[in-house]
Amino acid sequence: MTGIVVLGSTNMDLVAYVPHAPKRGETVTGREFRTIPGGKGANQAVAAARAGGDVAMIGAVGSDEFGELLRHTLEASGVDTDLLRTAEGPSGTAHIVVDDEGGNSIVVIPGANGAVTALGPGDEALIATSDALLLQLELPLSAVLDGAEAARRHGVRTILTPAPAQPLPPELLAVTDLLVPNEHEAATLAGVADPHMAAEALLRQVPEVVITLGSAGSLYAARGSAPVTVPAPRVRAVDTTGAGDTFVGALAVALVEGRPVQQALSWASAAAALCVQRPGASTSMPYRSEIDDAS
Template sequence: MKIVVVGSTNLDLVATTPALPRPGETVLGHRFSTVPGGKGANQAIAAARAGADALFLGAVGDDPFADQLRANLAEAGVDLSLLRIVPGPSGVALIAVDDDGENSIVVAPGANAHFTELTEEDRSAIASAGVLLLQLEIPLATVIEAATVARAAGVQVLLNAAPAQSLPAELLAVTDMLIVNTLEAEILLGYADSSSRRSPSASARGMLAYGLLEEMRRLVPKVVLTAGADGAYYTDQKGGWLHVPTPRVEAVDTTAAGDAFVGALAVALSMGKQIGPALSWACAAGAICVTRAGAGGSLATFAEIDGLAAH
């Protein structure tokens, strides 16, 4: 089944460091690398490597970074027939990764900010898909337009609401499944100080997750809350509840773990898996991702995901 991803592509400029800098602080790093990324591109690659026929709708600039971004997507088998080139720089993400695998990211959108409307070819591609994947690193109007086209055609819409922000009712109204992490959920729901809601205990984290899900399922039919090493939580408007653990692995770099999860979840659902097995499959994809450095190169194949999910 075809999966269409409408989203961003960036070149990630990655520095590793013993600890992430605090505001106003300068720290010395270990290594520097350039890695193709962007949430849209990562999810398209994740879906393609997991076995999907993936088409990417997005934009790159006319700078030297664009060739690297296109090559990265093409190498993974992503269809780039509708990728557009716009004047100016491509998107860039500045990423710092500490020795525990945690990261902080600043995105300069570049060409992604100029992806402001869909062409007739774009709309036709979306309408013929089995699943549409969306994120929030391109203009919101384009996200809403894509979701509206998909809904009119009966295409399942999966929205990964990242980077975190509040969402207009018109987008939520055409979203079938909302996928967020805990911080994104808190911001979506309007909590100004999300740090005050966090707790180090596993039981408290579970209570927080279910509380957030209870509120979010009033907004959309189905909600998935990702919680890193704690796995994924799910609810729907029919009253279903589910928690799926993540396989235990040694984390090296959490960059793109969420994208790995989302891309694999879309593939699992397109294969007809029920929500429990689909979430387990997606958690396995996320777990594999964190054992590898970088973004696009850390995304798992169908065989790798299937092997870990079976354990």
């Protein structure tokens, strides 16, 4: 049995570190460039595996050198890649600018991820054996919906990160158990900026919501119970890339282990706080022992 299955993207992150992000028409001189394995799906898989989860990845890498490195990175973190396919052509890439405040802006080019339009052979059988399915929106929506519907058929909990933010079809929300947007994604989906009001609106569409609030922590809301806000550790952020994915991966592990929600959120926040103190996405994700020591 696989505790957590991730249906999602794998990208090579091409990261430029700059004093400030360039405005339109502006050229800035960066201080460093790094090539770092990433993608929201792969990031969540690595985060969950390092946090102690039994994790398998469904998706696709390209037939290029990036594809080989992306697969190796997942396997090195303990992620099962038997159903990670290789699509002819380039792997997905994310072009990231990180400023000196730790903020980032990102352009994603799907590459091989765009070839994943539905579940493939063996995918549903793997999902059926899991406790939770993690989903994001860097694959075609048809594949995300296919995975969520398969999970529902087999009584598997679905955890959806609605990023990059976009309108979600009602049929996807109908088979989503836990929605985990950040505050900006929540505002886009709910049409209201206040996180508490956004959570209230989103609960009309899904049974549980966790809204991540950056340095302010996270807000949990569920139908029929009072919302709970969990603070985040106070740290100095170096690079926030991958922090949300680290949070979701660690949260999934804690929930699969049966921890109470508030404890699970605190543990996931500790993982994300460790992540932002290091550069990169997958390379910055903490291991279980580190999270335990920090929480």
